[in-house]
Amino acid sequence: MAEYFIGLISGTSMDGIDTVLVAFDHTGAHCVASHGHPIPHTVTEGLRKLADPSQAACMDELGSLDVALGEVLAEAVLCLLEDEHLDPSDIVAIGSHGQTVRHRPGGKPPFSLQIGCPHHLAERTGLTVVADFRRRDIAAGGEGAPLVPAFHRAMMRSKTEDRVILNLGGIANITVLPADEGAPLQGFDTGPANALMDAWIRHERGQPWDAQGDWAAGGEVDDPLLASMLGDPYFMQPPPKSTGTEYFNLQWIKKQLQMADRPIPARNVQRTLAELTVASASDAIIRHASSAQRVLVCGGGVHNRAVMEGLGRRLPNATVESTEAVGLSPDWIEAMAFAWLARETLAGRPGNVPSVTGARKAVVLGSIHPGEVV
Numbered sequence: 001m002a003e004y005f006i007g008l009i010s011g012t013s014m015d016g017i018d019t020v021l022v023a024f025d026h027t028g029a030h031c032v033a034s035h036g037h038p039i040p041h042t043v044t045e046g047l048r049k050l051a052d053p054s055q056a057a058c059m060d061e062l063g064s065l066d067v068a069l070g071e072v073l074a075e076a077v078l079c080l081l082e083d084e085h086l087d088p089s090d091i092v093a094i095g096s097h098g099q100t101v102r103h104r105p106g107g108k109p110p111f112s113l114q115i116g117c118p119h120h121l122a123e124r125t126g127l128t129v130v131a132d133f134r135r136r137d138i139a140a141g142g143e144g145a146p147l148v149p150a151f152h153r154a155m156m157r158s159k160t161e162d163r164v165i166l167n168l169g170g171i172a173n174i175t176v177l178p179a180d181e182g183a184p185l186q187g188f189d190t191g192p193a194n195a196l197m198d199a200w201i202r203h204e205r206g207q208p209w210d211a212q213g214d215w216a217a218g219g220e221v222d223d224p225l226l227a228s229m230l231g232d233p234y235f236m237q238p239p240p241k242s243t244g245t246e247y248f249n250l251q252w253i254k255k256q257l258q259m260a261d262r263p264i265p266a267r268n269v270q271r272t273l274a275e276l277t278v279a280s281a282s283d284a285i286i287r288h289a290s291s292a293q294r295v296l297v298c299g300g301g302v303h304n305r306a307v308m309e310g311l312g313r314r315l316p317n318a319t320v321e322s323t324e325a326v327g328l329s330p331d332w333i334e335a336m337a338f339a340w341l342a343r344e345t346l347a348g349r350p351g352n353v354p355s356v357t358g359a360r361k362a363v364v365l366g367s368i369h370p371g372e373v374v
Contacts, residue, residue, distance in 0.1 A: 007339030012170020018335040062086040070117030074124035095342025103244035127373040130342035140288035142359030146243035149175040149187035151337035152219035168301025170195035188239035191280040213304035219271030240358030278310030
């Protein structure tokens with residue numbers, strides 16, 4: 001008999017919540033239903049300010065946004081349950097990633113902070129909530145990210161070909177999946193994916209994102225600017241490594257443009273940022289997974305034509321395609337992963353992969369917030 005879990009994640013764009021209903025049975029995990037839930041504009045603006053290291057945010061703002069987002073997460077779950085005519089008693093638990101507002105794995109001490117109050121989420125829905133997945137890995141000496149490679153391995157490893165899973169969210173990360181079961185799992189953040197493109201088009205055109213990469217497609221790559229961007233030390237840093245919008249943000253773009261010291265058309269900047277995503281991810285794949293025969297792409301970046309065409313061009317020896325090719329919608333995989341991680345936590349099984357995050361050992365992730373007592 002299937003067990004049902006709900007997975008929640010608010011992405012780097014901070015404009016919506018991915019909500020999925022996942023059924024687990026003897027054949028694996030299956031996305032039964034999905035729901036994209038908007039975040040109110042006032043909450044989105046507050047989250048962006050909170051996540052911007054150049055902006056001073058007070059404790060009152062942190063506390064109020066934590067609760068506000070927790071309420072929105074609860075609304076997303078309740079909408080999904082209503083859409084699917086489900087009772088909360090049908091669901092084992094929610095796995096809620098929340099919203100990352102600061103990720104400092106290299107800090108002294110290192111830390112990562114996700115908000116979206118799980119107490120309010122549990123109280124509103126009556127469901128058990130597993131949240132705060134990253135900090136236990138950091139406590140064990142890891143980066144706290146990426147956490148999805150274990151799910152990628154469970155769902156998409158092939159016994160007949162070497163694969164790479166490329167997740168193009170706000171930040172890009174790869175999971176290297178050799179056909180050889182004995183080979184260690186690898187994975188890390190390669191650099192920015194949509195975060196910089198979203199930041200630039202918001203700055204220049206007031207749009208939340210570049211739908212299908214149309215604006216970028218009309219520009220030209222500025223090769224000297226691209227070379228300067230690729231010279232950032234992060235790209236050559238060996239794994240384990242992870243990053244976020246604390247590092248790759250609008251200020252990073254402006255610094256690059258200041259160093260260029262010449263006018264560059266805004267649309268060409270957008271096209272160059274798209275190529276930066278392509279080049280940094282492709283370089284990482286060539287360096288760490290040169291034998292990969294297939295690159296399966298998920299996340300919002302899969303809809304950006306400039307990025308997908310660029311990946312195909314830079315990775316001629318691999319088939320580059322959406323995870324849809326293996327039966328998994330590219331838009332819901334990350335939310336599914338946190339439903340899966342919640343299930344691992346409740347079963348007392350480790351959710352991190354030390355060879356990926358750099359942790360000293362495998363640990364059970366997350367904190368558990370019980371639902372209604374029956």
